[in-house]
Amino acid sequence: xxxxxxxxxxxxxxxxxxxxxxxxxxxxxxxxxxxxxxxxxxxxxxxxxxxxxxxxxxxxxxxxxxxxxxxxxxxxxxxxxxxxxxxxxxxxxxxxxxxxxxxxxxxxxx
Amino acid sequence: xxxxxxxxxxxxxxxxxxxxxxxxxxxxxxxxxxxxxxxxxxxxxxxxxxxxxxxxxxxxxxxxxxxxxxxxxxxxxxxxxxxxxxxxxxxxxxxxxxxxxxxxxxxxxxxxxxxxxxxxx
Numbered sequence: 001x002x003x004x005x006x007x008x009x010x011x012x013x014x015x016x017x018x019x020x021x022x023x024x025x026x027x028x029x030x031x032x033x034x035x036x037x038x039x040x041x042x043x044x045x046x047x048x049x050x051x052x053x054x055x056x057x058x059x060x061x062x063x064x065x066x067x068x069x070x071x072x073x074x075x076x077x078x079x080x081x082x083x084x085x086x087x088x089x090x091x092x093x094x095x096x097x098x099x100x101x102x103x104x105x106x107x108x109x110x
Numbered sequence: 111x112x113x114x115x116x117x118x119x120x121x122x123x124x125x126x127x128x129x130x131x132x133x134x135x136x137x138x139x140x141x142x143x144x145x146x147x148x149x150x151x152x153x154x155x156x157x158x159x160x161x162x163x164x165x166x167x168x169x170x171x172x173x174x175x176x177x178x179x180x181x182x183x184x185x186x187x188x189x190x191x192x193x194x195x196x197x198x199x200x201x202x203x204x205x206x207x208x209x210x211x212x213x214x215x216x217x218x219x220x221x222x223x224x225x226x227x228x229x230x231x
Contacts, residue, residue: 033220043153043201043222086152098220100152 003027006087006101014109019074021104023087026068033098034061034072035086043086046072077108116202116223123192124231130188131226135204142185143220144177145201153201159185160207192230199225 004025013019034046047054047061049070054061063070074081087101115134123129135142140161145153158166161182179185189196203220
């Protein structure tokens with residue numbers, strides 16, 4: 001069993017739909033990252049969370065430390081949101097060794 | 111542009127040649143990380159600097175790989191005697207963390223460069 005699991009692996013939706021991507025982890029963490037990777041490889045850090053909820057534009061990220069679960073939501077999805085979304089955690093005993101989820105490939109159709 | 115900059119974007123080399131990549135982090139960031147990503151896989155950690163000190167190096171990194179950050183600003187990653195298995199995307203990231211303690215609890219967001227794609231023929 002992977003230490004960081006994401007679901008779904010693939011998600012196709014219509015423009016405008018509300019999107020939820022889930023991340024569950026089994027290790028103690030000091031922080032959790034949500035990252036976006038576009039075709040061609042560039043990685044963008046969307047959020048870093050250690051508790052609660054963060055919002056940036058149409059993106060919302062939540063984390064429940066007790067349940068070891070985080071969600072990334074996209075409101076009013078748009079084709080330019082199409083990318084791979086990666087959940088990565090920083091273990092309690094390390095602040096450089098990111099433990100990566102497998103990613104969720106999101107396609108938003110116009 | 112004040113983001114993390116990596117050069118070159120692409121590098122094609124013949125097996126056995128040496129290659130060097132450069133990463134310019136965000137200027138106020140004291141931490142710099144190198145990762146390697148192969149197709150379909152998540153990035154794997156290679157090495158990490160706090161200022162000019164290389165504090166950790168992955169066991170995955172063979173002796174053919176060396177990284178430096180001589181003045182605590184830009185970093186270089188050199189691969190000697192390249193092999194086809196070295197073909198990958200090499201990613202650099204930087205962050206800021208106050209304090210001297212390696213395990214300081216504050217973690218700033220990681221900022222990634224666009225990567226250098228290496229193809230070894």
